[in-house]
Structures are given as C-alpha cells and as structure tokens.
Amino acid sequence: MKMFRKHVGSISRISTQLQRGPPTVGSIAGLSTEAEAAPKQERVDEKITEFRTAITNPGGHSPLQIAKFYTIPAEEKKRIFGGGGLPKQYELQIKTFTEACLMVRSPALELLQYIKQADLSKPVVRYVLYGENGVGKSLTMAHVLHYGALHDFLLVHVPWAPNWMKRPKETANATGQEGFIDLPFDAAAWLVHFKTQNAQLLQKLQLKTSKDYVWSKRESTPTGSLLTELVEHGIARIKYASETIAAVISELKQLSTAGQCKVMVAIDGFNAFFHPETRIFSDNKQRVTPDRITLTQPFLNITNYDWTNGVCILSVDKIAMTEGYMESYMPRYLLGKDGFEHLDPFVPVHVDNYTDKEFTNYISYYVDRFWITKTAPDLEDQLKFMSNKNPYTLMQLVRGL
Amino acid sequence: MSANLTRWLERSLHNCHATQSRTALRLFSGQQQQQQQQQQEVEEDEEFRVLNLRAVKKQVAARREIKRDPVPPPRSNRMAVDQDWTAAWPGPRSFHPASVPLPLRQGYTERGAAAPSKFANAELMKIPNFLHLTPPAIRQQCEAIKQFCTPWPKGLETEEKCKHHFPVEVVTTDFCHSLPTIRNPEARRVTVSLKLSELKFDAHAKDKFLRLVGERYNQETDVLTIVADRCPMRKQNYDYALYLLTACYHESFITEPWEETKSEADMEVYHFERNKAKLSAEAILNWNEAAGETKVAPSQGYAKSVEQLINEGENEYNIAKYKKEVLKMLNIPVAN
Numbered sequence: 001m002k003m004f005r006k007h008v009g010s011i012s013r014i015s016t017q018l019q020r021g022p023p024t025v026g027s028i029a030g031l032s033t034e035a036e037a038a039p040k041q042e043r044v045d046e047k048i049t050e051f052r053t054a055i056t057n058p059g060g061h062s063p064l065q066i067a068k069f070y071t072i073p074a075e076e077k078k079r080i081f082g083g084g085g086l087p088k089q090y091e092l093q094i095k096t097f098t099e100a101c102l103m104v105r106s107p108a109l110e111l112l113q114y115i116k117q118a119d120l121s122k123p124v125v126r127y128v129l130y131g132e133n134g135v136g137k138s139l140t141m142a143h144v145l146h147y148g149a150l151h152d153f154l155l156v157h158v159p160w161a162p163n164w165m166k167r168p169k170e171t172a173n174a175t176g177q178e179g180f181i182d183l184p185f186d187a188a189a190w191l192v193h194f195k196t197q198n199a200q201l202l203q204k205l206q207l208k209t210s211k212d213y214v215w216s217k218r219e220s221t222p223t224g225s226l227l228t229e230l231v232e233h234g235i236a237r238i239k240y241a242s243e244t245i246a247a248v249i250s251e252l253k254q255l256s257t258a259g260q261c262k263v264m265v266a267i268d269g270f271n272a273f274f275h276p277e278t279r280i281f282s283d284n285k286q287r288v289t290p291d292r293i294t295l296t297q298p299f300l301n302i303t304n305y306d307w308t309n310g311v312c313i314l315s316v317d318k319i320a321m322t323e324g325y326m327e328s329y330m331p332r333y334l335l336g337k338d339g340f341e342h343l344d345p346f347v348p349v350h351v352d353n354y355t356d357k358e359f360t361n362y363i364s365y366y367v368d369r370f371w372i373t374k375t376a377p378d379l380e381d382q383l384k385f386m387s388n389k390n391p392y393t394l395m396q397l398v399r400g401l
Numbered sequence: 402m403s404a405n406l407t408r409w410l411e412r413s414l415h416n417c418h419a420t421q422s423r424t425a426l427r428l429f430s431g432q433q434q435q436q437q438q439q440q441q442e443v444e445e446d447e448e449f450r451v452l453n454l455r456a457v458k459k460q461v462a463a464r465r466e467i468k469r470d471p472v473p474p475p476r477s478n479r480m481a482v483d484q485d486w487t488a489a490w491p492g493p494r495s496f497h498p499a500s501v502p503l504p505l506r507q508g509y510t511e512r513g514a515a516a517p518s519k520f521a522n523a524e525l526m527k528i529p530n531f532l533h534l535t536p537p538a539i540r541q542q543c544e545a546i547k548q549f550c551t552p553w554p555k556g557l558e559t560e561e562k563c564k565h566h567f568p569v570e571v572v573t574t575d576f577c578h579s580l581p582t583i584r585n586p587e588a589r590r591v592t593v594s595l596k597l598s599e600l601k602f603d604a605h606a607k608d609k610f611l612r613l614v615g616e617r618y619n620q621e622t623d624v625l626t627i628v629a630d631r632c633p634m635r636k637q638n639y640d641y642a643l644y645l646l647t648a649c650y651h652e653s654f655i656t657e658p659w660e661e662t663k664s665e666a667d668m669e670v671y672h673f674e675r676n677k678a679k680l681s682a683e684a685i686l687n688w689n690e691a692a693g694e695t696k697v698a699p700s701q702g703y704a705k706s707v708e709q710l711i712n713e714g715e716n717e718y719n720i721a722k723y724k725k726e727v728l729k730m731l732n733i734p735v736a737n
Contacts, residue, residue, distance in 0.1 A: 114733055117733070117734050118733065119732070121689075122685070122688060122731070122732075123684075123685045123688050125731055125733065305681060305684065305685050306684070308688070328715065330715035330716075330720065331715075331720070332710060332711065332715045333715060340711075341676070341677040341678065341681075344677070344678045344681055344682075344707070345678070345681060345682055345685070345703070345707075345727045345730065345731065346727065347724055347727050347728060347731070347733070348720050348723065348724050349724075350717075350720070
C-alpha cells in the first residue's frame with residue numbers, strides 16, 4: 001500500500017520528476033523562490049492590467065479577452081490539475097510565479113464556443129487539437145478542462161496517454177482477457193485522478209451503476225451502488241483497477257446517454273493509442289501493441305460516437321510517437337489509418353504559435369513577474385526572432401539558469 | 402726437331418721455294434705435312450678487318466626540284482557581286498577560305514590583336530557551317546520538289562485536328578550509313594503512343610487497363626507508350642504493338658471472378674463509399690431515427706473532402722476544408 005501511494009502521487013507527463021506528489025499552491029506561497037521574494041498580497045490586488053483579465057471563469061471568456069491572462073484559483077487548480085494536466089515546465093513556472101495563469105487563446109475560445117453551442121442530444125463530437133511541438137495544445141486543453149469542471153461536466157481526463165505505453169509503472173498479464181496486458185498502478189492512479197477531479201459532482205449527482213460487477217468470488221459491486229463506490233473499489237483493489245476503468249467508462253456512457261450527467265473527455269496524446277508499438281514487453285519478450293493493453297479499450301470506447309450528452313477533446317502530438325513516426329504533426333499522419341477511421345468525422349482544431357499581440361503580452365507578463373527585465377531595448381525583438389513566437393521555445397529561452 | 406724445321410721453313414719461304422720444300426717435306430713424313438698446312442691457315446687469318454668509324458660519305462644525289470605552280474589568288478576575288486551563290490556552294494562542305502567572299506575572322510589571339518583571318522584557319526573549318534542552306538537555296542530546292550507534292554488533306558489544317566483524327570502516333574527510325582549492309586538492328590524498333598483520353602473506359606476497365614499496362618502509362622501526360630522490338634522486322638513489331646494495345650483494351654472490360662475479392666487494402670485510392678467514414682457519418686446523422694425512416698446520407702462535400710484529405714495527403718488547406726465540411730455536416734455553428 002505504501003508503494004502504491006508513492007506511485008499514485010502523480011500521473012503527470014514526467015512522472016519520475018514528480019515522485020514527491022503534486023505541488024499544492026498553499027505550500028508554494030511558503031516556498032520563497034529565487035527572486036520572487038516580493039509579498040504575495042500586493043500582486044493579487046493589482047491583477048487588472050492591460051494583459052490580464054479578471055474573468056476567472058472560462059465560460060465568460062470571449063474574443064475580447066484574447067491574448068489576456070486569467071488566473072485559475074488555487075483550489076480549482078489543485079482539484080483539476082492535481083494529478084497532471086499541465087506540462088511539467090509550465091507547472092514549474094506556475095510554482096515560480098506563485099499563480100496559475102493561462103492565456104486566453106483563440107483555439108481554446110473556438111472550442112469553448114463549439115461546446116457552448118453544441119446540441120448535446122446529438123452523438124458526441126470529437127475535437128482534435130493538433131499543431132507543432134510546444135504551441136500550447138495541452139494548455140488549450142487545460143483551459144477547456146477548466147471550463148468543463150466549472151460547468152458540471154464529469155471529467156474523463158488522461159493527462160498524457162503515452163505514459164502508459166512508454167513508461168508504465170508495472171505490467172501484469174490481464175486476468176480477464178487472454179493475451180492482454182494490465183497496467184494496474186497506472187489504472188489505479190487514473191482512478192484517483194478521476195475521483196479528485198469529480199468528487200464534488202459525483203457527490204451531487206449520486207450516479208448509480210446499472211449492472212452487477214463480479215470481481216471475484218467474494219468481491220462484487222451490485223446493481224444500484226454508487227459510481228463512487230465502484231471507483232473506490234478499483235483504487236483499493238489495484239488488481240481490478242483496469243477492469244474498473246472499463247466498467248466506470250461504460251457506466252458513464254450509459255448515464256450520459258440517459259441524460260443523467262454530462263461528460264467531458266479530454267485525452268492528451270491520444271495518438272499513442274494507435275502507435276504501432278509500445279515499450280511494454282509481453283511474456284515471450286515481444287513488444288506489445290497498444291490494442292493489447294487493457295487500458296486502451298475503455299478510452300477508445302468513450303471516444304466513439306455512439307453516446308450523447310458529452311464532448312471529446314483529444315490532442316494528437318508528435319512527441320506521443322517514437323522515433324521514425326514523427327515526420328508530421330498532421331492528425332491523419334499521427335493517428336494512422338485506424339485512428340482516423342475511429343475518430344472520423346472529427347473537428348480538427350489547429351493550435352499555432354503566438355500572434356504578435358500574444359507574444360507582446362507574454363513578454364509583459366514575464367516583465368511583470370520580474371522574470372525578465374527589459375534592459376536591452378530590443379530584447380523583445382530578439383526573443384521573437386529566437387523563439388519564432390513558439391510558446392515553448394520562448395519559455396525555454398527565458399528560463400532560469 | 403720441330404724448331405729446326407720451322408727455321409728451315411721460314412728460310413725456304415723467304416727464298417720463294419715453297420713448292421720445292423713442301424715436296425721434300427712430303428718425303429720426310431706425312432705427319433709433318435699436316436702441321437704445316439695448319440700453320441699456313443693461321444697466318445692468313447691474322448690479317449684484321451678494318452673498323453672504319455668514320456663512314457665514308459657517299460655522293461649525295463642532287464634533290465630533284467619539285468616544280469610548284471604559283472598559288473593563284475583566291476577565287477573569291479574574282480566572284481561577281483551578283484553571282485549565283487547556290488552554284489558556288491551547292492552542298493554541305495567544310496569551310497574553304499578562298500571560296501567564301503566574306504571577310505571572316507575567328508580564333509583566339511593576344512589581347513588587343515585582331516582575330517586570325519579566314520586563310521589557314523582551322524577554327525573556321527572545325528565548326529559546321531550552313532553556307533549551303535541560305536534562304537535562296539532553300540527556296541530553290543522547295544520550288545524544285547514542289548512538282549512531287551500533293552495537296553494537304555482537308556480537315557487536317559491544325560495540329561489538334563490531326564491529333565483528333567489520328568490519335569495513335571507511331572515512331573520508327575531509319576538509319577543511313579556508308580556500310581556494306583543497309584540494315585540496322587535499331588530500325589526494327591516501333592514506338593506506339595496514344596493519349597489515354599482517346600479511349601473510352603468505365604471505372605473498372607480503366608483501373609484494370611492501367612494495371613495491365615503498368616509503367617507504360619505516364620500519369621502526368623496521360624500518354625500510353627508501347628515499345629516493341631522483340632521481332633526482327635519492323636512490320637512484325639508494329640503489328641505486335643497494335644495487337645498489345647487492342648488486347649489490353651478488350652481484356653480490361655472483362656471482369657474475372659477473382660476480382661470480386663479485392664479488399665480495401667488492395668484499393669489504389671481511397672473511396673468514401675467503401676470506407677468506415679461513410680458508416681460513421683451515416684450513424685451520426687441518423688442518430689435516434691427509427692428504422693423505417695429514410696436515412697440521411699452524408700453530404701457530397703464531406704465525402705469529397707475526406708477523399709481529398711486521404712488521397713492528396715494532408716496539408717493545411719485540405720484539413721481546413723475537411724474541418725469546414727465536418728462542421729457543416731454536424732451542424733455546429735461557426736464563429737466568424
């Protein structure tokens with residue numbers, strides 16, 4: 001159990017870096033990092049500048065707020081992104097700046113607009129975020145996820161799917177299905193993540209299971225038990241975590257189709273499910289394909305179009321693939337034939353580099369945080385030239401030594 | 402004894418009485434006579450040959466004077482200004498300075514100096530000249546062959562009309578050499594080319610025809626080229642090429658029983674109708690419809706955009722088009 005806690009601590013992108021558990025914002029305030037010794041209270045008051053917006057609810061964002069920063073309240077950030085969802089580097093930046101700021105950008109606004117106006121009685125629409133490395137696909141997803149969390153969507157969120165294929169905590173042969181591989185720790189960690197994200201909403205909705213789940217001779221989950229109980233069981237009995245996920249997800253599909261809840265599916269690095277191979281070896285020392293992993297099936301199931309009252313936001317990423325499969329960032333290439341057929345018809349949403357306005361605002365933000373000082377008069381132009389307005393490159397350029 | 406004999410011999414030689422003494426010796430003993438003969442041969446050989454290092458000069462015969470005619474002044478000097486040039490230079494020939502009344506210069510010299518003149522100028526002889534193909538010469542020759550020409554057929558005035566009435570183009574090559582044989586193995590080669598748009602196909606036949614002809618079809622120019630050189634005679638090769646064309650064309654209209662087993666993986670292009678994309682789109686559009694009602698089919702625009710995306714490959718334009726069509730089909734309002 002102790003070992004399990006250690007593993008469950010975090011399922012963020014680079015899990016080895018985050019063994020110590022998710023950084024809580026409360027503790028961050030105490031950590032007076034480097035040059036950030038200025039008192040926090042002052043900052044909170046002078047929030048409204050030309051590059052900030054006071055609207056912290058993504059539902060209120062409109063094109064007026066484009067290129068402006070909004071702050072995710074600390075407790076919401078902890079609840080939604082506690083188990084991952086923000087890239088590691090960005091998490092570090094948040095910790096340094098002692099505030100979780102996200103920029104309102106057009107891809108996220110576009111998605112929010114689709115979601116707000118969507119007819120939820122129709123089959124679920126799949127939105128696929130695509131773009132070059134480091135343009136902000138994950139943060140766009142985080143923005144939408146924040147919206148979902150505040151607007152009574154049950155979140156089915158996989159912070160970084162390739163983690164399961166590339167660096168699983170433990171592998172075991174699946175008990176139920178012959179020739180399949182279980183990732184019990186990862187599955188349980190996901191259940192914990194699901195529980196933390198949706199605890200309040202599950203409490204409120206009191207969702208019930210529709211059928212009996214018999215795990216073993218002595219253990220079973222009867223019809224009509226709460227969904228929370230099912231999740232709890234999966235967390236407590238790691239052995240059955242993968243099967244529990246399958247059960248939870250099929251229950252969610254039924255419940256949302258029945259109109260009892262709304263579900264937002266957000267999977268980052270979705271194309272990992274269609275990668276030709278994983279880094280997991282089977283008993284006969286052969287690489288396993290992603291479709292032989294028990295965790296793949298439920299998430300492919302929920303991204304299918306055969307349910308309603310939900311929305312799917314998926315991202316396809318070059319770095320979800322491995323060497324030799326990273327030529328293009330286009331969705332058809334990354335998803336492959338099967339993946340494309342699985343998702344088709346989907347709405348591709350292109351995430352691009354910063355616009356000039358976004359870039360200027362980001363520099364202003366860094367200056368405001370005393371992260372860079374504008375000593376050289378053409379510093380902004382230099383940074384623009386060096387980074388090509390790519391968000392990740394900009395962050396790397398101005399990062400601490 | 403021999404010493405005495407030698408001395409005696411010398412004396413007798415000196416007195417020129419050799420004959421006499423020899424007879425006496427012969428009387429003396431037969432053995433001695435042999436020795437004497439040998440002695441005589443050695444003496445004759447002792448006369449050395451002379452090695453004359455300085456060869457004696459023979460009397461050199463006086464060289465015959467070659468009588469050369471004086472070089473006449475260049476012919477071009479005497480040419481009339483209005484002469485018939487076609488008569489002066491009737492056929493292809495390498496440059497000849499005295500025959501060309503032009504002050505030509507050609508070649509490399511030091512800087513500033515004039516280029517070498519046309520006389521004894523190898524540069525001018527190396528390069529091909531067209532002095533035999535002056536416009537009057539061509540006009541003259543055209544006039545001469547006019548009597549053998551027939552009028553141009555009516556209805557074939559333009560290149561397009563020719564192409565339309567005679568779509569098949571046959572190319573053969575004749576070779577002329579100064580050889581004992583007039584045959585050239587390359588002359589048997591026949592190239593038949595044809596624009597494929599001239600033939601009438603249905604979708605299946607076209608696909609099959611293209612598979613049959615393989616690389617003989619150029620997709621960019623839409624031209625089919627059949628080269629035949631397997632038979633020894635040109636006529637045979639021509640017949641074979643036309644046979645191939647005819648056979649492939651008719652064969653392509655035949656559907657064999659095994660062709661029905663063509664699966665999706667064998668398809669050369671993506672067809673919306675055959676793929677899962679159509680099923681998914683139909684299922685989404687007809688969600689919650691009763692079984693009996695008429696099904697809504699996905700729009701043509703969507704089908705086209707999917708086909709374009711897969712067949713042409715991905716780019717920003719195709720993706721944007723696909724997105725637009727999906728949004729339209731799924732009835733999602735778009736912000737402006």
